[in-house]
Amino acid sequence: MTDSNRDPRLTGLDGFRVEIDAGRARGDIVLCRPPMNVITMPQRDQLRRAFEALDEDPAVRIIVLRAEGEHFSSGGYIRGFLEASPEVVSNLAWNIAAPARASKPVIAANRGYTFGVGFEISLACDFRIVSETCQYALPEQRLGQIPGSGGSARLQKIIGITRTKDIVLRSRRIPARQAEAWGIATECVPDDRLEATVDALVDELRGFAPLAQRTAKRLLNETEDALLSTAIELEGHCYGRLRQSDDFREGVEAFHEKRKPQFRGS
Structure with missing residues (x-):
């Protein structure tokens, strides 16, 4: 069920929608700008507000971040970085850290390209369930930049400095099974099992106090x-x-x- 009437923060959304299933105490944030689900600069602040709204909603126990199509997100709208003001750019990491600040468990469901800010917002989630098609990357070095939304910092906490340098300095793509082996992904499953695995985790988490x-x-x-x-x-x-x-x-x-x-x- 799509529900955008609960909170004004869940209306007029750019490139994503919010679905609330009160019967299962579940709130989904769904990226829906196919085929690559590029994340624009204004969308980042809207995503923050959506996470905050779901976190405050008593009908929601578990939050899921997922996407339509075969790719989670190829990353941000590149030209937007040149067009954005310094004030907007300075808030990038704060906005993308919204899943970590949420008091409720947040699950990221990743398949296909999960690059740049798509990877960074997934790293801010508590669980990353990935399909075998998933590829993680922080490709900013190819643009003459570095990750700017907490990606390299969070990744270093998870996998250490040596592997983080390997990913960041080489703009290297990490396939799903390797991400699971390195501890980046919580669980890697066949592509056709991604939704069912996330559903099962939601139900499991709902059972705790x-x-x-x-x-x-x-x-x-x-x-x-x-x-x-x-x-x-x-x-x-x-x-x-x-x-x-x-x-x-x-x-x-x-x-x-x-x-x-x-x-x-x-």
């Missing part, structure tokens, strides 16, 4: 650069707060009663 899920995502994001001792201390504080939650009590009781827990998000 919302408060604990949001807490885990935020804790992992905020302790990525922390000392081990600091991360452990913060984990303990979060654990202590969740121990007082209704959902934790329900989880414990359901475990002992050998039944499925009914989490309420409190």
Whole structure:
């Protein structure tokens, strides 16, 4: 079901649409500028607002970022970089980091070309499910530029400096299976299984307690650069707060009663 009436941020969208399935607590952001799903400069800010709207929507538990056609996105509208003001360019990384800032889990479904900003926004998601046709690349060196929306920084955190240099400095394309082996992709599946795999992951994630899920995502994001001792201390504080939650009590009781827990998000 397409629903653009919930929030003014979900109207007049450029190159993508938003679909909300309240019955499955799922919100999809769908790139729809075939055949390459090029992402324009104005679209980046709209994407940020769409993620924020879905994150605030109580009917949505899980957010999915996907695309129409055989390619996720070949990247940004190149001439737009020359036309954009310095102020707009300075916000590129902030806009594309919207999936990471969302409190809810975000799944990217990638197939075909996933280049430039298409790769960067996927890297900001929590899960990257890829079809065997997927190719990742940061090709900015071919234009006399570098990635500008967090791509090289996020990639280095995931795979280390040696492999990141190999990808960035050579504008190298990484096929799906290699991306999975390197830890860039969460899972690689046959192309005709991409949607079903994403559906299954959405259903799995919906089964967990919302408060604990949001807490885990935020804790992992905020302790990525922390000392081990600091991360452990913060984990303990979060654990202590969740121990007082209704959902934790329900989880414990359901475990002992050998039944499925009914989490309420409190």
